[in-house]
Amino acid sequence: MPISRQCFPVRSLIAAFAIATAAFYTAPSGVSAAEVDKIHFLIPGGAGGGWDGTARGTGEALTKSGLVGQASYENMSGGGGGKAIAHIIETAERQSGTLMVNSTPIVLRSLRGRFPQSFRDLTPIAAVIGDYGAFVVRADSPLQSWDDAVAAFNENPRKVKVAGGSVKGSMDHLVTAMAFKAAGAETAKVRYIAYDAGGKAMAGLLSGETTMLSTGLGEALEQAKAGQVRILCITAPEPVAGVAPCGSGINFVNWRGFFGAPGLDAATADAMAATLGKMYDTPEWEAVRARNGWVNIYKPRAEFVAFLEQQEEEMKALLNGLGIETVR
Amino acid sequence: MIEGILTGLSTALTPTNLLMVMVGCFAGTFIGMLPGLGPISAIALMIPITYGFDPASGMILMAGVYYGAIFGGSTSSILINAPGVAGTVATSFDGYPMARSGHGGKALAIAAYASFSGGTIAAVFLLLAAPALAQVALSFQSADYFALMVLGLTAVSAFAGRGQFLKAMLMVFLGLGLATIGQDTSSDITRFTFGSIDLLDGISFLLLAMAAFALSEAIMTVLKRDTVSESAVQAATGKMGSLKISRAEAKTMAPVIGRSSILGFFIGVLPGAGATIASFLAYGMERNIAPKAEKQKFGKGSLRGLTAPETANNAACSGSFVPLLTLGIPGSGTTAVMLGALISYGVQPGPTLFTDRPEVFWAVIISMYIGNIILLVLNLPLIPYIARLLMLPPQLLVPLVLFFSLCGVYLVSFNTFDIHLMVAFAAGAVVLRLFGYSMAPMILGFVLGRLMEENLRRALEIYDGYSFLWERPITLGIMILTALILLAPLLRWFKERRGLATAGEGG
Secondary structure: OOOOOOOHHHHHHHHHHHHHHHHHHOOOOOEOOOOEOEEEEEEOOOOOOHHHHHHHHHHHHHHHOOOOOEEEEEEOOOHHHHHHHHHHHHOHHHOOOEEEEEEOHHHHHHHOOOOOOOHHHOEEEEEEEEEEEEEEEEOOOOOOOHHHHHHHHHHOHHHOEEEEOOOOOOHHHHHHHHHHHHOOOOHHHOEEEEOOOHHHHHHHHHHOOOOEEEEEHHHHHHHHHOOOEEEEEEOOOOOEOOEOEOOOOOOOEEEEEEEEOOOOOHHHHHHHHHHHHHHOOOHHHHHHHHHHOOEEEEEEHHHHHHHHHHHHHHHHHHHHHOOOOOOO | OHHHHHHHHHHHOOHHHHHHHHHHHHHHHHHHHOOOOOHHHHHHHHHHHHOOOOHHHHHHHHHHHHHHHHHHHHHHHHHHOOOOOHHHOOHHHHHHHHHHHHHHHHHHHHHHHHHHHHHHHHHHHHHHHHHHHHHHHHHOOHHHHHHHHHHHHHHHHHHOOOOOHHHHHHHHHHHHHHHOOEEOOOOOOEEOOOOOHHHOOOOOHHHHHHHHHHHHHHHHHHHOHHHHHHHHHHHHHOOOOOOOOOHHHHHHHHHHHHHHHHHHHHHHHOOOOOHHHHHHHHHHHHHHHOOHHHHOOOOOOOHHHHHHHHHHHHHHHHHOHHHHHHHOOOOOHHHHHHHHHHHHOOOOOOOOHHHHOHHHHHHHHHHHHHHHHHHHHHHHHHHHHHHHHHHOOHHHHHHHHHHHHHHHHHHHHOOHHHHHHHHHHHHHHHHHHHOOOOOHHHHHHHHHHHHHHHHHHHHHHHHOOOOHHHHOHHHHHHHHHHHHHHHHHHHHHHHHHHHHHHHHHHO
């Protein structure tokens, strides 16, 4: 490097940082088989995001209720979560007390080859909360129900522009494809308009440039409360919060859950999953859950793996149906 | 509405809430001053503390941190060329040269007055028209945002001195190119990542600005030792401590503040823009309408060039509360965190918030007046002490700048790759600067590039072609304005050229 000489202080700084980081973040390893006294949460995104909220909320409930003695948090953003996955795999021996938070995108991103690993390279602990997909229109939209939306789509698919706060081929897009597919429409014709955040997609819908918004039920309910939008339907088998399901054959839940390092011994993993299971009955968790409007879904260990495998299968079929390549 | 405002006033003036404003502003100023560290992490970490509070108090605290950070962010931009927050990158264009020429104290004072005026004027707009402005926020579609970003690019002329136009344009293209790195927001194709997972999310704006300005400046200081010690001596013995703004200067500033606060506030109201875009647009606008003699001063310590972005970013910050409170739509990461907090307090932002929860809605807006006064009172007396930083000998100041810049960027992402990337960019920036290329146009291209591409592609998809250019009145209007700005100097140039040619023939 031509500037190596000038860079000298920079280099020593990096070294100092590396030492400080290592000292600060060395993962606690004091997990006994029966009780969990320390958990270190690895958050693949920055402060204030969905993953961050899930990890810190869970940690808060676990420590306040006394189920876990101590919780520490580490934010590691990069590569849409890929950085943290690579990190927990590389340093697996020191990560026996670490839980990494993740959600549906881990399945999608590994299917699409965005990172080389998949959930199989980690130790799935449990899915803890979930959110159904929801379709939302402006309050003054002529579309009154999901059937209206399907009719409009069948009449002219070009005219139904569906907004979403993530890129093409990601969750919001796939949920839309799934719902139209179940209604017998051709998914390749779905016109999905990508925005870089949920809020921007909502602004796009309200500005009238799109017909419909694909989002999570939690966010949709908040917006519907404000009276600007109407929820057409949700991707649940049964009505939730008075919102009708989109129809039979549509069942999608965006989960958030935790993973341990690869090679984590089964006893430790089971103990962690059991601790998370006990958490649901505590008032501390109920306070966190209600505050964030989360929906409890507890899928520990084997059940979680089966769920992930099934979701991967479904997602793969949908992606291929949209003409998007998958690597797995 | 009057009743609501009175409720808000009495809520905002309770001792607890006054304390919240003070704490928020103080914390915000401090966080803002530290290079790179923005308000978002601070606010996210504050949320759990505020759960026990009344919603109005929590929001007042968080809003204080937000605009306090933008207020304080100008300090490090001016003194060490390291932007405190993304919204104050444009402040360094003229603020830093001003400090280098021995007017550090004055530059800080100007920034403080400009921030105060921008924040206060925007708060007046909020009070008068917040509920009505929600409609403005929703009138902008992707096509209009695209046009707005194109208009923003005309600010490049502000960085192109005589004979520098080609260099400035090349740097804009470099910036536009850098903006395409990472996962493409529309079709999920990765571009120029070379298989690296760290580049998937693209390059952070703050990282690039920090490398291009703060780090490269620190390295240049070492490379050009003589000139620096000279200016340091000049700064130390010169008018560093003088904060007085002359009557003539105040007269120049006043109209700039007026224009920039309106523009800044309006841009802030749009959920797809924000304080950073607002500061760049205000800078460009001020350069475009400045008289010819004043134009030459831009980038070299122009009073207008400092006042415009500093006013606009604070006005935009207040403006961003319009979509947040009246629509429940966050325009930035920081406002998204605040929205999450509001919802967890059980307050639903939306068109009816100001009637449903007047004590929250109006108290937050009224606390902004109080907050801006507190910020001014807090910052002005500190300036002589803070400006003394410039008196530090370079062998002390340079490592400090390096340390704080690298720390700041690392503490945002906690990714060591960012440090390596930053050093690499700083090296590139030093080479380019040695060849006489200025970094500002590159930053301009970068900040506008991503939004421009994203919105253009969305508009093309929605309209199935380019028809939005003439079908949407807002797009058409902005495009015509852009064309006028571009053509005016060309016409003038042709006239001058012809004048010169005839003169040459004559001689």
